[in-house]
Amino acid sequence: MAHIIIDRRKNEKGKSSVNRQRFVKRVRDQVREAVKKVIRDGDIKDIVGDKGKKVRIPGKGLDKPQFHHADSGGVSDNVRTGNDRFTQGDRIKRPPSGEGGEGGKEGSPDGEGNDEFDFHLTREEFLDLFFEDLELPDLVRKSISKIDDFAWKRAGFTVDGNPSRLNVLRSMKMSKGRRIALRSPKRKEIKVLEAELKLIEEEKLPFHIHANDHLEVEALQERQTEIIELIANLKKKMKAIPFLDDSDLRYNRWEKVPVPTTQAVMFCIMDVSYSMGEWEKEMSKRFFMLLYLFLVRNYERVDIIFIRHHSEAKECDEDEFFYSRETGGTIISPAIQLMKDIIDQRYPPSEWNIFGCQCSDGDNWGEDTGNVTHMLTQQILPIVQYYAYCEIDKSGGMDSDIWAYYEKVKESANNFEMAVVTDVSEIYPVFRGLFEKRERSVT
Amino acid sequence: MKKCLIDSGQEWTFDFIEEVYAEIKEVAEGEFDLNTYTDQLEIISSEQMLDAYAAVGMPVMYSHWSFGEQFIKQLESYKRGYMGLAYEIVINSDPCIAYLMEENTAMMQALVIAHASFGHNHFFKNNYLFRQWTDAEGIIDYLAFAKKYIRECEEKYGIDEVEMILDAAHSLMTYGVDKYKRPEPISAKKEEALRKERNAYNQSQLNELWNTIPRTKKKKKTEEDEDKYPKEPQENILYFLEKNAPRLKDWHREIIRIVRRVSQYFYPQMQTQLMNEGFATYTHYKIMHRLHDKGLMSDGGMLEFYQSHTGVVLQPDYHDYRYKGINPYALGFAMMQDIERIATDPTQEDRDWFDSQYWVGQGDPWGAIKFAVENFKDESFVQQYLSPKIMRDFQMFTIRDDEKDPKYEVTGIHNKNGYKIIREALAKQYNIGYTIPDIQVTDVDIWGDRTMTLQHFMVNKRPLDLESTNGVLKNLSFLWGGYPIKLESVDTDGQVRAMFDIKEDATIVDIFLDDD
Numbered sequence: 023m024a025h026i027i028i029d030r031r032k033n034e035k036g037k038s039s040v041n042r043q044r045f046v047k048r049v050r051d052q053v054r055e056a057v058k059k060v061i062r063d064g065d066i067k068d069i070v071g072d073k074g075k076k077v078r079i080p081g082k083g084l085d086k087p088q089f090h091h092a093d094s095g096g097v098s099d100n101v102r103t104g105n106d107r108f109t110q111g112d113r114i115k116r117p118p119s120g121e122g123g124e125g126g127k128e129g130s131p132d133g134e135g136n137d138e139f140d141f142h143l144t145r146e147e148f149l150d151l152f153f154e155d156l157e158l159p160d161l162v163r164k165s166i167s168k169i170d171d172f173a174w175k176r177a178g179f180t181v182d183g184n185p186s187r188l189n190v191l192r193s194m195k196m197s198k199g200r201r202i203a204l205r206s207p208k209r210k211e212i213k214v215l216e217a218e219l220k221l222i223e224e225e226k227l228p229f230h231i232h233a234n235d236h237l238e239v240e241a242l243q244e245r246q247t248e249i250i251e252l253i254a255n256l257k258k259k260m261k262a263i264p265f266l267d268d269s270d271l272r273y274n275r276w277e278k279v280p281v282p283t284t285q286a287v288m289f290c291i292m293d294v295s296y297s298m299g300e301w302e303k304e305m306s307k308r309f310f311m312l313l314y315l316f317l318v319r320n321y322e323r324v325d326i327i328f329i330r331h332h333s334e335a336k337e338c339d340e341d342e343f344f345y346s347r348e349t350g351g352t353i354i355s356p357a358i359q360l361m362k363d364i365i366d367q368r369y370p371p372s373e374w375n376i377f378g379c380q381c382s383d384g385d386n387w388g389e390d391t392g393n394v395t396h397m398l399t400q401q402i403l404p405i406v407q408y409y410a411y412c413e414i415d416k417s418g419g420m421d422s423d424i425w426a427y428y429e430k431v432k433e434s435a436n437n438f439e440m441a442v443v444t445d446v447s448e449i450y451p452v453f454r455g456l457f458e459k460r461e462r463s464v465t
Numbered sequence: 466m467k468k469c470l471i472d473s474g475q476e477w478t479f480d481f482i483e484e485v486y487a488e489i490k491e492v493a494e495g496e497f498d499l500n501t502y503t504d505q506l507e508i509i510s511s512e513q514m515l516d517a518y519a520a521v522g523m524p525v526m527y528s529h530w531s532f533g534e535q536f537i538k539q540l541e542s543y544k545r546g547y548m549g550l551a552y553e554i555v556i557n558s559d560p561c562i563a564y565l566m567e568e569n570t571a572m573m574q575a576l577v578i579a580h581a582s583f584g585h586n587h588f589f590k591n592n593y594l595f596r597q598w599t600d601a602e603g604i605i606d607y608l609a610f611a612k613k614y615i616r617e618c619e620e621k622y623g624i625d626e627v628e629m630i631l632d633a634a635h636s637l638m639t640y641g642v643d644k645y646k647r648p649e650p651i652s653a654k655k656e657e658a659l660r661k662e663r664n665a666y667n668q669s670q671l672n673e674l675w676n677t678i679p680r681t682k683k684k685k686k687t688e689e690d691e692d693k694y695p696k697e698p699q700e701n702i703l704y705f706l707e708k709n710a711p712r713l714k715d716w717h718r719e720i721i722r723i724v725r726r727v728s729q730y731f732y733p734q735m736q737t738q739l740m741n742e743g744f745a746t747y748t749h750y751k752i753m754h755r756l757h758d759k760g761l762m763s764d765g766g767m768l769e770f771y772q773s774h775t776g777v778v779l780q781p782d783y784h785d786y787r788y789k790g791i792n793p794y795a796l797g798f799a800m801m802q803d804i805e806r807i808a809t810d811p812t813q814e815d816r817d818w819f820d821s822q823y824w825v826g827q828g829d830p831w832g833a834i835k836f837a838v839e840n841f842k843d844e845s846f847v848q849q850y851l852s853p854k855i856m857r858d859f860q861m862f863t864i865r866d867d868e869k870d871p872k873y874e875v876t877g878i879h880n881k882n883g884y885k886i887i888r889e890a891l892a893k894q895y896n897i898g899y900t901i902p903d904i905q906v907t908d909v910d911i912w913g914d915r916t917m918t919l920q921h922f923m924v925n926k927r928p929l930d931l932e933s934t935n936g937v938l939k940n941l942s943f944l945w946g947g948y949p950i951k952l953e954s955v956d957t958d959g960q961v962r963a964m965f966d967i968k969e970d971a972t973i974v975d976i977f978l979d980d981d
Contacts, residue, residue, distance in 0.1 A: 024503070025486065025490075025503055025582075026560065027482055027486070028505065029508045031510045031567055033509075037513070038519045038536040040528045041531075042533040042536055044533050045530040045536075047530070085936060086635065087636050087933040087940065088937060089639070089934060089937050090933060091930060092930040095926070096927030099876065099890040099894075100863065100866065101861055101862070101887055102861070102864060103781075103783060103861055104860050105878055105879065106782065108875045108878055110875060110876065110878055110880070110882055112875040113874055114873040114874075116873060139538060
């Protein structure tokens with residue numbers, strides 16, 4: 023049998039994807055911890071972005087035990103190379119902490135240690151774990167991680183379609199090309215024949231021909247008529263080439279493409295007074311992130327504005343927002359006022375979908391609360407799509423300075439939602455109204 | 466002179482591969498008289514190479530998370546540039562499949578063809594271990610059968626159920642081999658046909674074995690000895706489970722069988738890495754030189770070849786951060802070259818060392834090398850062919866780690882006193898009977914609580930790793946139907962040094978220290 027050479031490059035790639043999935047499932051617990059860390063440490067946009075996420079998991083716990091010798095104990099000999107100083111009988115100090123047979127043949131099987139190792143989760147894998155924690159209903163999960171809102175967009179041409187999609191220009195181009203292609207060999211032939219004809223006609227001129235060349239003249243004449251006939255025939259054939267053939271027709275091709283609806287701006291307002299600790303901030307971050315996820319899924323462009331406040335409000339970047347701490351009392355109204363100002367200056371409601379979300383532990387300067395509800399109902403809620411308030415309180419809250427007031431706001435508006443969060447899994451319900459509304463409007 | 470085929474930095478084409486294959490074949494068969502399976506060269510992309518890596522190099526393999534782990538690790542380290550892809554994978558099958566990566570330059574494709582399709586291929590076809598242990602013709606079909614069978618099990622019984630069996634069986638994978646009996650050849654068709662028959666037979670055997678309850682009352686202690694089971698210690702633990710485990714279903718047994726057969730297929734590769742890589746490297750080295758001599762490869766191509774070749778056969782010193790033990794390519798290649806040297810032009814030292822072996826100075830290097838390839842495995846190869854010159858060239862020395870000694874001791878270096886010591890130690894290092902703990906099933910309490918007892922026959926009093934042993938024994942207990950498992954580490958004096966007791970998922974470990 024002779025050897026064979028096979029090009030397998032076109033074969034399926036990703037043969038390992040099933041195995042990969044199984045592995046990720048297997049290490050789910052470790053990965054979940056790693057995902058939490060990513061959420062804690064990363065930027066909102068980055069976390070939610072398209073890129074895979076690097077996670078680090080401990081190599082231990084991947085249960086692949088094999089019988090093997092302990093690293094030390096008993097007697098073992100090891101041959102090494104590159105002796106540059108030893109002679110027989112030399113005694114060498116052991117390396118510390120039983121790191122004994124390093125480099126030898128033994129050690130754990132497959133040459134694997136128990137070291138941690140890093141790998142990149144795909145976006146799907148990452149979001150899957152992210153959502154699992156938030157206990158999103160499947161429907162919502164799907165709607166965020168997959169894009170299912172489509173519009174038709176031009177995408178090249180196809181050879182069949184209905185007449186209304188006929189692309190005339192492209193079809194004519196094809197037709198022209200085909201005609202040129204089909205005619206040119208005939209045209210060439212005609213050219214050759216015509217040249218010959220010309221030659222014959224020149225030959226026939228009297229001074230070229232001797233008197234007794236009768237036979238030759240006859241032959242030439244015969245050829246002449248033959249050529250004329252051939253040329254006529256070819257010209258006829260050329261004419262018969264159709265101007266437009268079925269194979270020329272080109273139709274516009276349309277393709278489904280996802281369409282996010284224009285643009286949105288998201289205001290993240292957070293109380294950064296000293297009562298907001300690490301845990302509270304992490305909860306807030308998850309809360310903001312979920313809204314962001316929802317927004318990037320639905321809008322083409324999403325701006326995020328971070329407003330931090332204690333007794334004063336300030337617009338800042340994400341880093342400062344989550345990581346710097348300040349002390350002082352809490353007054354909420356300046357933050358709401360700042361949001362309003364920013365909207366007025368930069369985000370006209372006619373062009374932007376505006377979303378607000380506010381996280382706080384519920385404290386407010388007593389006399390300010392009336393102000394806040396007034397501003398919300400009068401100035402903010404009429405121009406925003408949705409405003410969500412999240413009270414973060416391990417002990418269950420609902421007795422805070424602003425809770426009762428906000429409940430009244432909620433009664434009077436249908437685009438306001440609020441919740442107390444004592445655990446990550448309680449974040450989602452704040453948005454339930456938002457997602458449900460959207461689901462309905464999409465279908 | 467023929468036209469030059471290979472230049473440096475040149476890209477390959479299909480025509481090139483055809484041509485260069487023909488030239489290499491002419492050298493390999495016409496001049497070196499290599500005897501190979503038919504070649505099948507497959508061009509693949511780097512992603513596919515990563516896929517192939519992860520599935521233990523096989524083109525067809527059943528699904529398991531551990532292959533996914535392997536894949537992810539390799540992908541990550543490849544991405545970060547820690548690891549170049551091995552430029553070849555070759556499969557012991559007939560036809561012999563070798564992968565050529567599309568990224569390779571023309572020179573590299575030639576190198577891979579010489580190395581894999583002729584070097585490894587000749588080794589697979591001629592080495593006695595491969596001939597006895599593996600069935601090159603049947604393996605791909607068998608793996609296809611295994612993949613299909615396991616997928617069907619997953620559909621029927623659920624992925625988790627199948628995974629539990631596979632995990633458990635995998636942890637005993639190195640104990641799925643009959644080290645002394647020659648296995649039957651495998652055939653996918655026959656396998657499928659025989660499966661049902663085997664199931665019925667197994668079941669009847671099991672009934673025989675476990676149908677003891679009514680008899681126990683009549684039995685007396687003395688008679689029990691006659692009924693000791695198994696009669697002889699069993700080294701093939703997976704086989705023993707497949708045939709005797711009390712609670713397994715037919716498909717459990719079939720999966721254990723699959724793991725066992727795959728393990729068996731790889732068994733010769735574990736024992737011949739040094740020789741196999743050494744021979745393939747020697748082969749490509751010789752072939753590439755001949756191509757250069759014949760004007761088929763330019764000087765530039767030769768330089769490119771050397772750059773790659775010297776990287777492959779690099780042996781870092783023990784204190785070098787790159788040191789990862791002895792590089793089988795380096796030592797294997799050096800030993801093959803050394804055999805060539807000794808066969809053609811031996812020194813007095815060689816004559817003394819190799820006594821009066823017939824091949825020394827006979828002037829037939831290929832004959833001597835092919836004889837070695839056919840009749841040895843790493844351990845015996847080192848024992849037979851490691852010369853003082855190689856030990857000097859590699860500056861070898863042995864270090865003894867004795868737990869009773871607070872320090873390491875250098876027991877031998879590359880000098881007259883040390884040669885034999887080093888040779889002994891190195892041969893042992895390649896002896897899997899020495900590196901892999903020798904553990905066998907010695908007793909099953911068929912009259913009582915079905916406890917399975919295993920013995921670990923210690924070498925040099927080397928103990929087992931506690932944590933992993935515990936893990937394996939739990940898996941073993943799972944396959945054994947949840948009945949108790951006992952494992953004793955016994956030293957050469959017959960003294961029990963350690964005892965593992967697995968009962969109802971709890972483990973008790975006793976370690977008996979030396980009195981002195």
